[in-house]
Amino acid sequence: MNPILVGNPYSAADGRSRRRRSGILFLVGALLLAGALFAAALPATAQxxxxxxxxxxxxxxxxxxxxxxxxxxxxxxxxxxxxxxxxxxxxxxxxxxxxxxxxxxxxxxxxxxxxxxxxxxxxxxxxxxxxxxxxxxxxxxxxxxxxxxxxxxxxxxxxxxxxxxxxxxxxxxxxxxxxxxxxxxxxxxxxxxxxxxxxx
Missing domain, CATH: 2.60.40.680 (Immunoglobulin-like)
Structure with missing residues (x-):
């Protein structure tokens, strides 16, 4: 019997998932940077x-x-x-x-x-x-x-x-x-x- 080679059914989905994770991580990083810059522009104290x-x-x-x-x-x-x-x-x-x-x-x-x-x-x-x-x-x-x-x-x-x-x-x-x-x-x-x- 010849073996049947089947492609990994999850490879395409995994690629999309990785891209989504990368996009989310980039967005989170951008938000954290913006927050840090905004905080730096504010006075160090509330009073x-x-x-x-x-x-x-x-x-x-x-x-x-x-x-x-x-x-x-x-x-x-x-x-x-x-x-x-x-x-x-x-x-x-x-x-x-x-x-x-x-x-x-x-x-x-x-x-x-x-x-x-x-x-x-x-x-x-x-x-x-x-x-x-x-x-x-x-x-x-x-x-x-x-x-x-x-x-x-x-x-x-x-x-x-x-x-x-x-x-x-x-x-x-x-x-x-x-x-x-x-x-x-x-x-x-x-x-x-x-x-x-x-x-x-």
């Missing part, structure tokens, strides 16, 4: 200090940028923030406490270093005197005047946030914040001499 808006487009000579605090439920006793801006494009007039303090019902101390520190530096130190705050809100309001046209970065230099035991809470901060000063967006140059002087 953060940030400028709002991140990209300011003022249309009036005098304008404000707020500092927001997101505590992520952590009890905060004190906050000190330092940031840099371009003093040739904007003038920092004052930093005032935001509603996070003024609407809290707590006693607080707030020190604005404007006029003490060198121009180009935004610096505040503050503390809750009779407790701590664990809510989110507007930490401070920064009051600026336009001096010229261009882009002024707002760059955090130091963020120091402490709990009631004076331990550093490891707050993060936003990046890439800036003030865009463009005459095309409707700034009324005729209403303030500093900008008019640029055209003399």
């Amino acid at each position: 953060i200090i940030s400028f709002d808006p991140a990209e300011s487009l003022p249309t009036d000579p005098d304008f404000t940028v707020t500092l927001l605090i997101d505590t992520a439920g952590q009890a905060v006793k004190g906050v000190e923030v330092k940031a840099a801006y371009d003093p040739f494009l904007v003038q920092l007039n004052a930093i005032t406490p935001g509603s996070w303090y003024t609407g809290s019902g707590h006693l607080f101390a707030f020190f604005d270093y404007t006029g003490v520190d060198p121009v180009g530096e935004l610096h505040l130190a503050s503390a809750v005197l009779d407790g701590a705050l664990a809510t989110d809100g507007v930490l401070a309001v920064c009051h600026f005047t336009i001096l010229g046209f261009g882009i002024s970065p707002l760059v955090f230099q130091d963020v120091d946030v402490r709990d009631p035991a004076n331990q550093d809470l490891g707050f993060g901060h936003s990046t890439g914040d800036r003030i865009i000063l463009d005459p095309v967006i409707g700034v009324e140059a005729a209403s303030f001499g500093a900008v008019k002087a640029l055209y003399r």
